[in-house]
Amino acid sequence: MDGTATSEYDSTSLFGRPLFNDPKARALSRVGVVDIGSNSVRLVVFDGAARSPAYFYNEKLMCALGAGMSDTGRLNPQGRDRALQALKRFHALAEGMNLPPLTVVATAAVREAEDGPEFREDVLRETGLRIWVIGGEEEARLSAQGVLLGWPGSYGLVCDIGGSSMELAEISEGRVGRRISSNLGPLKLRDVKGGYKGRDAHIKEVMAKLAEHMGAQRDRLFLVGGSWRAIARIDMYRRGYPLHVLHEYRMNRKSVSQTVKFIKSSDLEELRQACGVSSARMELVPYASEVLKRLVQTFSPKDIAISSYGIREGLLYEQMPQELRDRDPLIEACRFAEAKDARLPGFGKKLFKFVMPLFSRSDAARMRLIKAACLLHDVSWRAHPDYRAETCFDNATRANLGGLKHSERVFLGLALLHRYKNKREGTRFEDLEELLSETATQEAEVLGKALRFGAMLWMSDASADGTALEWKPRKKLLRLKLTKASVPLYGEVAQARLQSLAASLGAEVDVKILR
Template sequence: MSGEAGDVPGLDPAINRVPPERSRWGRRSSGEQRNGSEHDRGGSTYAALDLGTNNCRLLVARPAGDGFRVVDAFSRIVRLGEGVSLTGRLSDKAIDRAMEALAICRTKMKNRGVTRARLIATEACRAAENGAAFRDRVADELGLMLEVIDRETEACLAATGCTPLIDPQAEGAVLFDIGGGSSELVRLEQSQRTRRGPPLPQIRGWVSLPTGVVTLAERHGGIRVTRESYERMVQEVFGLIGPFLAEHGISNLRGIHMLGTSGTVTTIAGVHLNLPRYDRNRVDGCWMNAQEVNAVVDRLLDMSYDERAASPCIGAERADLVLAGCAILEAIRRAFPCQRLRVADRGLREGMLVQMMRDDGAWGGEQAAAL
């Protein structure tokens, strides 16, 4: 499978405004959207859009081999959930940023001839009292029907997208997805192989923590972070993990590794690799040991805000959030002190694409052929 962190190289990144006309995608009971007629599976083009608390991300892909080939992509930090933890509402500026990003996504889907799409929204729209009004505006002005998924669905989609990165020699993994407004933890057994198509995730347990990098940074501060304030963030999140740890704690971690998907963990990997600019091909699937993660976090804690903003793998848009993400990761690592971490630059969108393609039998009816 393929993904990206930002626009796929070689594709036109130009911003095209979209007129407020009805799109060819209509609402379906499952939250998925298609064009007016039943699509031709042989030429299907799929789109997966994830509008989160911090980011708006899109993947457009076609089935290829036992996975898929990405033909277009988009990623932008919009901070839709900025201030929601304090006011309970999406702000006008945040809505405008999200509308602009969604308009770009709509143009990309139209230009690529998307025949089936799933467009999801997560914690910011779940929590905001004006979330429904925002979705109505998106539908009226852009013709896009956003589906607000629950936390269990979010955890399952992340697991589906990341399952191919579980070490086949391991007994399983602890998957974490650190979001802007919530963070998901999933205990995975070794995945179920299929004759064709990606492996099927085997979920033993999951939990969604009601905090993410945006909400944690808003409570504790993200510009000036001391080791004391950092530890307070860690302790807050560790307390939220307690019930899940009590049920799914592992006495023997030698056969288990961590599997992380989020801007936090890909940023840590980029800093660890000393990349002059973010490179998804080097980050996705890379391994880090506990000492390497510790070294990066210490390095980030010693940086000023301006130094973090100047880092090519962090930038000004993440400089005030990255240490909140590290604190969430540290709490997870204290609960599940695995020695190996695999980094995934993939997640919800890839999970949506896999589910849609699997439902359509894009890989030759692999559901009936599961071993």
């Protein structure tokens, strides 16, 4: 609450007409995508045209289509049968959901296998699904677009690891730049001769060529793919990290090095069970960890972020109009939630204006979270009153929301917790408080209590004109200006909530009735 707000957030322009009301966006309200990888086959059905879409349906089958291809040049026969059965099921599910035609893409295994064309013909004949085989650079581009779905305007290096390949793509200012594909997928590394030394030499040689093509990449490294997510789970377990949300989980070079050593020295079955990783995935983790170690050594990123968004989200991003791509994924998702679930859709905009005097010196990043909290303040009203605060906190900290760092998730969750509850002792926040600074914790409490008070006072448009908060930080004075029409709303409960807000600010209260 100490900086200067930007003009973008002083205005209410970002509370304009929600883009998902546009027919072009509504056409994307439910989209089904199938990704046939070298290790898994997955169906994802995205629901909602907000910039941060919800996962209506998500199912994966580990098929290992690419297993053994280094020796045979053909798809794994058992994996091929499993994949065909999975695709039959996915086609039937899509018909049951009345979806538009599924978009089906295949990557390295089908792309490189001798019998890849034959497999595609079998699928078309058995299911009517047409498989689009994409090249390595196109795979890199789509994965990078998936990252942009969650981090618009982000910059850095995107690394997507599959079963048979690993792709790199450069992103800057919301665009995909240089990209390249390699054979550093763990299924292929498993077949490299010479054991660890042979793999290490091979990885080092290939990585040097990748670095020569991509050039210096000292910004953020975004990791996409199931093997990277499994390693992140292990890193969380090793560190005792309290928030088990993979998207936007951060690591650094030191933690990667420590976790690679931890994997090498651990009993993999015990580690698998402790971290909730599947057996098929865990088999590949040691090979992927060797690649990650060399990747980080080669490119020396400033930090490392896990992205749960990849090629499937990139395919959705491909279908979005540019106007939708340019929107903030967090704000659009919150607006969508308010329109769908709040008792008074549109009230979040009024609440934002009401609480703004308390945060007029905040920077743009904090204003964005304040805006999100205002939009979400009432979407959990159907929860039982005894659990409403916890429900709000859980929704914010664990929901599928793009464009949120873990500390920002906890800030948003704590603000919404205080929307329904004065005290946070004994809540789930206590397990996560290490992720927030003392200052941020205080700001979240003030925001939540301001929402709690404002929600009582602003139930009528007729009483809103002129009713406002004034905050004098140097004098520690919190003033409430009431119109004559709004005076009846300022009852005993509202007065108690204003006093609670003032206590969090260490302020005195002054109530002024406007003539």
